[in-house]
Amino acid sequence: MTDPRYHYRVVSPPGHDELARLEFEALTGERAPAHPPWNEREDASDHPGLLWARAGVDVGRAAYVAECCRLLARGTTLDEMLAAAADLQLRMERFRVHARKRRGTKVSSSQQIERAVANTIIGRPDLSRPAVELIAQVHEREWLLSELVSRTTNGWLGHEQRPHQYSSALPPRIARAMVNLVAVPGDRLIDPCCGSGTALVEASSMGIEPFGWEINRTIVEQAAANICHHQQAAWLVVGDGRTARGSWNGAVLDLPYGISSERCDDVARGLVEHALEVARLVAVVTVDDLSGLFAGCGGEVLGTATVIKNRLHRRVYWARSIGAC
Ligand SMILES: C[S@@+](CC[C@H](N)C(=O)[O-])C[C@H]1O[C@@H](n2cnc3c(N)ncnc32)[C@H](O)[C@@H]1O
Incomplete structure (x- = not known):
């Protein structure tokens, strides 16, 4: 088995780290450690949570996976890393080096580190329009020099603003991560209880063809306005999501709760069963405990996450269909 050469920087607000871990797994196809490295750190921005993988992928559409880098050289000291980089005789045109210094690191200023790394490269730098971006940083007492492969566009930013707000709506960032659990650009996605259309907007903005069902006509009209906006x-x-016929690559199912709709176990079971019938991968978000429901509904749970926002604990179930119920 080859050593992981790619590392991913994961940035998640408090309460979102478990969903961030699932997004990393969906994007890379690799398991993340049960306790992500950015947990239990006092200042997450000072200690980037890096996860390692054997493959490098485009994280442009990610909600929480901020960056993918390919490791070039490492060392227990800055000098050791610079020597390892020099040994590689790297040839690069139009490169730029960015040093990420941890607060309290005394060794050198960021500019000194950037210059020292640049001196190990054969080729011309271009600080304004670089073709290659190099990142030097300390991680777990080791210096790493890496090449940026891809970076998120934070495409969900700005999607909170819309003509129609909805008290039951998912925050766009959570919706985007859920879409990423079940679909890739070019896929078809169903949201059987689409509400104000949050997941539909995220899917469409990522090149995924979205289909939404919603039982309440007024809310459908609001979803249409939000999507156009x-x-x-x-x-x-307009209709019951359980009546949708067809096949989709993925389903995002935000189960009804609260005052806007009745909480009802049978409705929840019916919606989950139906989603697993019509879609290969399903991401369900709910305030209830659905453990045990999936096996009896033709689903295998791939991962679960609790997402905490404004004291609301949402549970996310990521499952794949293993045949009709
Ligand atoms: C939790 S909300 C979804 C919110 C949505 N994710 C958003 O961000 O706006 C659940 C929605 O399901 C709708 N609903 C309830 N039962 C339904 C059913 N059987 N079929 C389709 N929609 C249903 C409710 O009207 C409600 O708008």
């Missing part, structure tokens, strides 16, 4: 497109149907 963000210059996205989706198929919308």
